Amino acid sequence: MRRSIIGRSWPNAIAVVLFVFFIFPVYWMVSTAFKQNTDIISKTPVFVPLNGTLEHFDRAVHADGFWTMVGNSFVVTVGAVLASLVIATLASFAVARMKFRGRKTFVLVIMAAQMAPWEVMTISVYLIARDNDMLNSLLPLTIFYMMMVLPFTIWTLRGFIAAVPKELEESAMVDGCTRVQAFVKVVFPLLAPGLMSTSLFGFITAWNEYPLVLILNKQGGQTLPLWLTGFRSAFGDDWGATMAASSLFAVPVLVLFVFLQRKAVGGMTAGAVKG
Amino acid sequence: MAVHSERVQTRSPESGKADMAATEQIAPPTAGGTPTNGRPTAGPRLLTRIAPYLLLLPAVLATLFLLGYPLLKTVLVSFQNLNSRQLVQHLTEWNGFENYTDQLSNGEFWHTTGRSVAFTVVNVVLIMVGGTLVGLLLNRLGKWMRLFLSASLILAWAMPIVASTTVYTWLFDQKYGVVNWLLDKLGFHGMLDYNWFSDQYSTFFVIILLIVWGSIPFVAFNMYAGLTTIPTELYEAARMDGAGSLKIFSSVIFPSLKPFFLATTFLEVIWVFKAFTQVFAMNMGGPQRLTETLPVYAFIEGVSNNHYGTGSAIAVLTILMLGALMAYYFRIILKQEDEL
Numbered sequence: 001m002r003r004s005i006i007g008r009s010w011p012n013a014i015a016v017v018l019f020v021f022f023i024f025p026v027y028w029m030v031s032t033a034f035k036q037n038t039d040i041i042s043k044t045p046v047f048v049p050l051n052g053t054l055e056h057f058d059r060a061v062h063a064d065g066f067w068t069m070v071g072n073s074f075v076v077t078v079g080a081v082l083a084s085l086v087i088a089t090l091a092s093f094a095v096a097r098m099k100f101r102g103r104k105t106f107v108l109v110i111m112a113a114q115m116a117p118w119e120v121m122t123i124s125v126y127l128i129a130r131d132n133d134m135l136n137s138l139l140p141l142t143i144f145y146m147m148m149v150l151p152f153t154i155w156t157l158r159g160f161i162a163a164v165p166k167e168l169e170e171s172a173m174v175d176g177c178t179r180v181q182a183f184v185k186v187v188f189p190l191l192a193p194g195l196m197s198t199s200l201f202g203f204i205t206a207w208n209e210y211p212l213v214l215i216l217n218k219q220g221g222q223t224l225p226l227w228l229t230g231f232r233s234a235f236g237d238d239w240g241a242t243m244a245a246s247s248l249f250a251v252p253v254l255v256l257f258v259f260l261q262r263k264a265v266g267g268m269t270a271g272a273v274k275g
Numbered sequence: 276m277a278v279h280s281e282r283v284q285t286r287s288p289e290s291g292k293a294d295m296a297a298t299e300q301i302a303p304p305t306a307g308g309t310p311t312n313g314r315p316t317a318g319p320r321l322l323t324r325i326a327p328y329l330l331l332l333p334a335v336l337a338t339l340f341l342l343g344y345p346l347l348k349t350v351l352v353s354f355q356n357l358n359s360r361q362l363v364q365h366l367t368e369w370n371g372f373e374n375y376t377d378q379l380s381n382g383e384f385w386h387t388t389g390r391s392v393a394f395t396v397v398n399v400v401l402i403m404v405g406g407t408l409v410g411l412l413l414n415r416l417g418k419w420m421r422l423f424l425s426a427s428l429i430l431a432w433a434m435p436i437v438a439s440t441t442v443y444t445w446l447f448d449q450k451y452g453v454v455n456w457l458l459d460k461l462g463f464h465g466m467l468d469y470n471w472f473s474d475q476y477s478t479f480f481v482i483i484l485l486i487v488w489g490s491i492p493f494v495a496f497n498m499y500a501g502l503t504t505i506p507t508e509l510y511e512a513a514r515m516d517g518a519g520s521l522k523i524f525s526s527v528i529f530p531s532l533k534p535f536f537l538a539t540t541f542l543e544v545i546w547v548f549k550a551f552t553q554v555f556a557m558n559m560g561g562p563q564r565l566t567e568t569l570p571v572y573a574f575i576e577g578v579s580n581n582h583y584g585t586g587s588a589i590a591v592l593t594i595l596m597l598g599a600l601m602a603y604y605f606r607i608i609l610k611q612e613d614e615l
Binding site: 014021026095103124128143210253 | 324326327328330331333334335337338341342344345346348349352409412415416417420423424426427428429430431432433434435436437438439440441442443444445446448450451453456488491492542545549550551552555556569570573574577578583586587589590593594597601605608
């Protein structure tokens with residue numbers, strides 16, 4: 001009897017340990033952001049900030065150029081995601097619903113493009129932007145971020161479009177719709193969840209992007225990842241303000257992710273594991 | 276539910292047959308995508324024939340100009356002598372294979388390559404083993420416990436990399452970091468005031484922990500999704516035959532999910548091999564450039580040291596290595612995926 005209780009409880013015990021392992025960094029970020037300075041630099045860590053403060057957030061928000069960078073990040077991210085959604089909807093409809101020569105080649109290129117080594121292509125993108133006099137501007141960031149998320153967006157939307165029963169579209173066409181009307185009136189509304197989860201991942205990628213903006217925009221048009229990595233050196237050992245900054249950066253993504261999680265997991269795996 | 280069945284590439288024979296039947300049912304109207312009423316006019320026919328290409332056009336153009344061109348440019352620049360002087364004066368000085376011979380005969384390059392490979396192997400092994408174990412655990416847990424653990428996995432997964440890198444430097448801070456405090460409390464008193472970022476291996480330890488922590492959720496959720504597709508009769512049959520947990524894993528779970536393991540492992544290899552932000556933002560490749568992996572090495576040589584040609588040559592060599600990995604990955608994918 002006793003043995004079976006142990007047998008049943010060890011998975012739970014491990015689960016608790018893993019829960020702490022995975023959640024602790026996130027918890028520590030948020031809790032440090034709310035702690036009094038004396039609690040942050042105490043020899044014994046304070047695990048629960050009972051007498052919290054908002055002063056770190058105050059300092060982070062009033063740091064140089066914070067609001068400009070928030071604006072820049074939003075413009076670049078939203079612009080990239082919207083543009084890639086438009087381009088990807090067209091392309092993925094063709095891939096999911098039409099048969100044509102070169103379809104397989106296109107799919108292979110998209111799968112390869114999804115793994116494009118952007119991390120080592122920053123030098124050439126920098127040279128291209130410089131030759132076109134577009135350093136320190138938001139435009140090259142937006143279009144290259146669009147390209148970074150485009151393959152994934154096409155791949156995921158393709159799955160979502162394929163999941164809409166063809167019969168729906170066909171019956172709309174029998175009723176007199178053109179193919180375009182059938183798509184706009186029948187398929188598109190059913191794609192809403194797909195579009196949401198796809199744009200969530202596009203949003204995260206663009207929001208997070210660091211190497212490219214690091215080299216392209218040294219003097220202007222900076223985004224939040226630069227602000228956050230620069231924050232540590234600018235504020236020295238002010239961990240409260242740094243963690244407040246990290247929280248401000250992370251919380252929008254975490255909230256979106258938790259809300260859209262169920263669809264997101266399906267979308268992510270459909271896109272990623274298949275290629 | 277095509278989306279659902281795409282989650283993992285394991286289908287039981289029955290569901291595979293069902294899928295095929297379904298495709299066959301839909302197939303006739305699909306053929307060619309042409310309207311079947313057989314209108315004789317050439318106009319709509321032509322339009323139907325070029326419609327897919329028109330729809331693809333924006334995506335193809337974007338890929339050519341925004342991905343193809345930078346790739347080509349990387350290759351071109353790698354054959355040039357492009358330092359800050361040439362950059363400022365807009366000079367193009369071709370120097371043939373010099374950048375490549377320099378790198379290939381350079382101990383630094385081979386050191387960095389070896390370090391990158393070791394870094395990737397350690398990370399991927401930890402991610403795959405850890406992710407598989409967490410996935411198996413998720414499958415065994417009760418509903419509430421599973422929800423509880425999933426919540427923390429999702430937070431770790433969703434955490435923006437720049438933010439989590441910053442948080443890890445705080446966790447491992449020399450003076451007030453919670454890790455040093457914990458180690459001291461656990462009896463490792465030497466770890467009090469230990470500077471993790473002063474040593475190559477301890478810096479790598481933190482970076483690897485960060486990457487593994489952030490990558491396990493993806494593997495674990497996929498593993499769990501895959502496990503739910505294995506029919507329970509298979510387990511029962513194996514257990515009746517007297518198989519233990521290890522035996523069940525090796526003869527029931529692993530064969531069913533083998534495509535998943537292969538595909539995920541390669542994806543992780545590619546992702547980790549080109550990881551930049553975690554390594555660079557953690558300690559900028561330091562101390563003494565000892566934690567530079569290939570992408571960071573290319574960046575520091577190219578951008579920080581103003582040797583754009585050299586940096587591009589390193590980039591091309593890195594891309595070739597990634598290309599070899601990807602080719603292998605595609606062979607696996609294409610073998611199991613006749614309908615793309």
